[in-house]
Amino acid sequence: RKEVEQDPGPFNVPEGATVAFNCTYSNSASQSFFWYRQDCRKEPKLLMSVYSSGNEDGRFTAQLNRASQYISLLIRDSKLSDSATYLCVVNPMNTGFQKLVFGTGTRLLVSP
Amino acid sequence: NAGVTQTPKFRILKIGQSMTLQCTQDMNHNYMYWYRQDPGMGLKLIYYSVGAGITDKGEVPNGYNVSRSTTEDFPLRLELAAPSQTSVYFCASSYKDRVLAEAFFGQGTRLTVV
Numbered sequence: 692r693k694e695v696e697q698d699p700g701p702f703n704v705p706e707g708a709t710v711a712f713n714c715t716y717s718n719s720a721s722q723s724f725f726w727y728r729q730d731c732r733k734e735p736k737l738l739m740s741v742y743s744s745g746n747e748d749g750r751f752t753a754q755l756n757r758a759s760q761y762i763s764l765l766i767r768d769s770k771l772s773d774s775a776t777y778l779c780v781v782n783p784m785n786t787g788f789q790k791l792v793f794g795t796g797t798r799l800l801v802s803p
Numbered sequence: 804n805a806g807v808t809q810t811p812k813f814r815i816l817k818i819g820q821s822m823t824l825q826c827t828q829d830m831n832h833n834y835m836y837w838y839r840q841d842p843g844m845g846l847k848l849i850y851y852s853v854g855a856g857i858t859d860k861g862e863v864p865n866g867y868n869v870s871r872s873t874t875e876d877f878p879l880r881l882e883l884a885a886p887s888q889t890s891v892y893f894c895a896s897s898y899k900d901r902v903l904a905e906a907f908f909g910q911g912t913r914l915t916v917v
Contacts, residue, residue: 695845699843725905728827733891733910733911734908734909734911735846735893736908737906739904740905749867765900775806778845790848790851790861791836791906792845793838793846793847794845795843795844795845796845803812
């Protein structure tokens, strides 16, 4: 089983739609979780950290389910500019340093 | 606000050639990393460093070497380039000892080995 698994998509949605991505992780001891965004041929950039109680940043909501070992990202009112690949990132925190394990990403295409 | 700077942005190497990918950061981060990203794959950790003078192997270190003589610089050396090393290479850095510390990435180096 991969350490971090994501549905590769692509998810094709119209502008204004709500879309959700899930990500599962295998290491139950993992302590920190993130969503990164990567535009085509660009570097990954942090979209948001995922807190245990869930958190929201504008149109974006992240949730963590430790029992089922998955995290989710919900995007409301999708914009054309949201088209990108969304990377689920987990830090197992069992090595004493910031070892970030990246999922392969979920591609989102928002159309007019 | 330079952040993490990588050079070169693109490079074509012949099989057996060597090169160094440069990475420098101006954020005084302790941790630095080299990742490679192949099409349809997640980022794989090649090497990392937790501070000047300290480096260690990641998931896919074979064929690469690194050094960390200063906090700012973390070059990646490819010896005897092979087609399997065709990839996009990202350097990143982050703060030490922050559980939710953000990793900042350079713009990447697209390397083709022919």
